[in-house]
Amino acid sequence: MVSKLNLHSEISKLSAKLGSDLNLIQGAGGNISWKEDNGIMWIKASGTWLAQAMEKNIFVPLKIDILKQQLSDNTIDTDAAKALADESYSSLRPSIETSLHLVMPHKVVVHIHSINTIAYAIYKNFEQKFSALLKGYNIAFVKYARPGLPLTKEIEKTLHTKPDILILENHGIVIGADSAKDAEKLVHEIEEKIFLMDKGIIMPDIQYIKNLIQNSNYRLPKYNEIHNIASDEFNLGIAAKGALYPDHVVFLGSGIKLYNDSVNLTSASAPCYAISGKGMIVRNDLSIGAELMLVALSRVLNKIHSSEGLKYLTKDQEDELLNWDAEKYRQSLNK
Numbered sequence: 001m002v003s004k005l006n007l008h009s010e011i012s013k014l015s016a017k018l019g020s021d022l023n024l025i026q027g028a029g030g031n032i033s034w035k036e037d038n039g040i041m042w043i044k045a046s047g048t049w050l051a052q053a054m055e056k057n058i059f060v061p062l063k064i065d066i067l068k069q070q071l072s073d074n075t076i077d078t079d080a081a082k083a084l085a086d087e088s089y090s091s092l093r094p095s096i097e098t099s100l101h102l103v104m105p106h107k108v109v110v111h112i113h114s115i116n117t118i119a120y121a122i123y124k125n126f127e128q129k130f131s132a133l134l135k136g137y138n139i140a141f142v143k144y145a146r147p148g149l150p151l152t153k154e155i156e157k158t159l160h161t162k163p164d165i166l167i168l169e170n171h172g173i174v175i176g177a178d179s180a181k182d183a184e185k186l187v188h189e190i191e192e193k194i195f196l197m198d199k200g201i202i203m204p205d206i207q208y209i210k211n212l213i214q215n216s217n218y219r220l221p222k223y224n225e226i227h228n229i230a231s232d233e234f235n236l237g238i239a240a241k242g243a244l245y246p247d248h249v250v251f252l253g254s255g256i257k258l259y260n261d262s263v264n265l266t267s268a269s270a271p272c273y274a275i276s277g278k279g280m281i282v283r284n285d286l287s288i289g290a291e292l293m294l295v296a297l298s299r300v301l302n303k304i305h306s307s308e309g310l311k312y313l314t315k316d317q318e319d320e321l322l323n324w325d326a327e328k329y330r331q332s333l334n335k
């Protein structure tokens with residue numbers, strides 16, 4: 001039997017590995033949990049990065065029986081479910097997705113924002129696509145709902161089929177397994193089966209952009225691949241129409257804004273602008289977490305060949321993400 005300490009260190013290693021792959025996790029996105037036989041579930045803390053799991057503690061222990069009671073009362077209060085009063089945990093707020101991990105019966109649960117998954121899950125017919133690609137797996141499809149309790153309620157509707165894999169519409173994937181090793185294996189197996197080729201990058205016009213942003217409130221992004229959102233005009237057509245998954249809204253607002261002559265870049269405050277056919281600019285103080293969401297968008301777009309059948313988040317769905325305190329907290333840690 002794997003001892004408590006071993007599982008903690010195994011999961012930390014797995015978290016750091018998955019968290020450092022931008023095709024699976026971007027910034028503070030995604031979360032991992034494990035359940036112990038003593039009635040404790042450990043879950044990633046909100047706003048922390050899986051990539052940093054080997055450098056510092058990012059997990060909080062919670063009492064499963066208290067969480068279950070809260071879930072049946074429809075009020076999740078993770079602070080009240082903390083299993084240890086230790087100082088090293090008191091400053092950590094458990095993930096927004098705690099209840100998602102709670103309802104999965106597996107020992108180890110991994111939730112990631114895989115680029116390949118998202119590139120399928122943003123289409124109306126995503127169920128058909130995944131069913132064909134992942135034959136033989138215990139898979140369930142979950143309708144889009146705001147992360148947190150609403151998403152957990154949607155997941156609960158599918159659990160009678162005993163899925164090991166949940167595909168979350170307009171969001172990502174959840175994997176349940178008996179061990180860290182099995183979870184890692186399943187993540188990579190699925191990634192291989194749903195792998196989508198990249199279309200390729202259209203080079204940005206860096207000199208043009210540099211001239212435009214001189215002495216302004218904007219700079220070039222740190223990641224070059226972000227430019228492809230705007231240098232490729234097909235991609236920009238999709239990105240400008242709206243947001244396709246929740247983390248984009250939380251960190252960047254709605255769709256990508258287009259730059260035109262009437263925008264004053266010394267007083268403008270949008271997180272970023274697309275200069276059509278040229279490239280992207282980001283606000284001088286844009287956080288690295290937000291910039292990684294642009295990397296995610298660029299990578300998703302780089303796998304998309306058709307704008308037909310795409311499903312965007314509605315205005316109401318965007319608003320409920322922006323006006324949600326738990327998300328404001330998560331974002332405040334990523335400034």
Ligand SMILES: [Zn+2]
Binds near residue numbers: 030113147171172
């Ligand atoms: Zn998520």
